[in-house]
Amino acid sequence: MMIEINIVKTFKNFTLKINETFKQYEFYALYGKSGSGKTTFFRVLSGLEKSEGIIKVNKKIWQDKKFFLPPQKRDIGYVFQDYALFPNMNVLENLLFVKKDKKLAMKLLDIVEMTPFINRMPNTLSGGQKQRVALVRALMKEPKILLLDEALSALDEEVKEKIKKEILIIHNEFKLTTFMISHQKEDIHDLATKVININNGNIVSIEKVQKTIHLSPTIINDQLVFIPNEKLSSDSIKNSHFKITT
Ligand SMILES: Nc1ncnc2c1ncn2[C@@H]1O[C@H](COP(=O)(O)OP(=O)(O)OP(=O)(O)O)[C@@H](O)[C@H]1O
Numbered sequence: 415m416m417i418e419i420n421i422v423k424t425f426k427n428f429t430l431k432i433n434e435t436f437k438q439y440e441f442y443a444l445y446g447k448s449g450s451g452k453t454t455f456f457r458v459l460s461g462l463e464k465s466e467g468i469i470k471v472n473k474k475i476w477q478d479k480k481f482f483l484p485p486q487k488r489d490i491g492y493v494f495q496d497y498a499l500f501p502n503m504n505v506l507e508n509l510l511f512v513k514k515d516k517k518l519a520m521k522l523l524d525i526v527e528m529t530p531f532i533n534r535m536p537n538t539l540s541g542g543q544k545q546r547v548a549l550v551r552a553l554m555k556e557p558k559i560l561l562l563d564e565a566l567s568a569l570d571e572e573v574k575e576k577i578k579k580e581i582l583i584i585h586n587e588f589k590l591t592t593f594m595i596s597h598q599k600e601d602i603h604d605l606a607t608k609v610i611n612i613n614n615g616n617i618v619s620i621e622k623v624q625k626t627i628h629l630s631p632t633i634i635n636d637q638l639v640f641i642p643n644e645k646l647s648s649d650s651i652k653n654s655h656f657k658i659t660t
Contacts, residue, residue, distance in 0.1 A: 415558060417591065421467035423458050430454045430465075430615040436593075438558075441585055443602040443623075444595045446612035452595045455612070456561045459593075460492050461485035471559070488559075491552030491590075495563045497544045499536040505547050506532040512554035522550035525587075526580050542573035549581070553588065560585070562594040566601050578604055 415438035423430040430451040436442065444452045457463035461476070462485055469476040476483045500508050505528060509519040523529050526546040536544060545565060552560065562581070566574050582605060585592050593610075596602050602609055603623060611619045632639055 415472040415591065416470075417459075417472075417559070418468070418470040419459065421458055421465040421469060423454055423463060423465035425454075428454075428615060430458065432458075432617060434617055434620070436591065438591050439589060441592045441605055441607045442594070442620075443606035443609045444593060444612055445597070445602060445609050450612045451615040452612055453563060454615075456492065456563060456593070456595070459488075459559075460490045460561060461488050462492075489555075489557050490559045490561060491555055491557035492561045493545075493548050493552045493563065493565050495565075495567070497536075497548040499544060499547055499551070501536055504533050504535055505539075508536070508547060509551050509554050512551055513556075515554065518554065518556070519550075522553055525583060526550055526577075540573075541568050542570075542577065545569065545577060546580070549577070549584070553584065556588070558589075558591060560590045560592040562592065564595050564597070566596065566598065574601075581605060 417436040417438075419436070420433045421430070428449070428451070432455065444455065446452055454463065458465045459469065461483060464482065465477075468478045471489065475481055476488055500511060503511060505523070506516075506519060509522070510516065520529070523532060526549065528543065528546050528550070531539065531543060531547075536547070539547065545568070549562075549565065565581070566577065569577065578601065581592075584590070585605075594602075594605060603625075606623050609621045609623060610617055611621065
């Protein structure tokens, strides 16, 4: 799948101009100053904001001069910065409101360890718990693209590390293309494969994230292998062994 975006969005004093193709399965971090256009990019991609130009996802036109696919028909899960949970529905109802698929809801709640909280109302949950519910609710549509708007900013370190692992599991298991707005270099390093640097409404560069891999020498079946340590973020790397060749 390819996400082809060639759009212009103009507000009174601001113009967002994107002409870029994004690749399937990547984990993109959007990095840039306040007001540089990160949230506007999300709103345009998800169809919450109308823009001029073309968006094509996997050759399917989402918008062009004559056509505009409404937000609910776009294959996107959007996790908002303020969670936006429905306050009058419990955790399970929040998920089932998006899609009446209890099996999927229970599977997702299990991944984020929220099964014990299914009957709780949002105002009785902690910030981290609300964040998890918002994350899995966005996945009830079984989207191909996940948008995370500063999903980690309000969390303490311990909860954040846990949710980061869960986000990676979800990104891999559901084969998502993920875009995450973040101001935290460490979170970007741990999660993203590419960083989109955005400044004043323009993408100035897209850089590959260099992963620092700490390997621990271990003997397995009489062979010396190097296993990445805990700090590693990518599950695919975590599960692989690095053999030395002589
Ligand atoms: N509805 C609107 N009407 C007018 N201007 C807007 C509107 N929405 C956003 N803007 C302007 O567009 C610019 C980009 O805003 P945007 O929210 O995309 O920035 P951001 O990079 O997400 O910032 P932050 O990191 O602070 O959330 C800002 O100058 C903002 O004032």
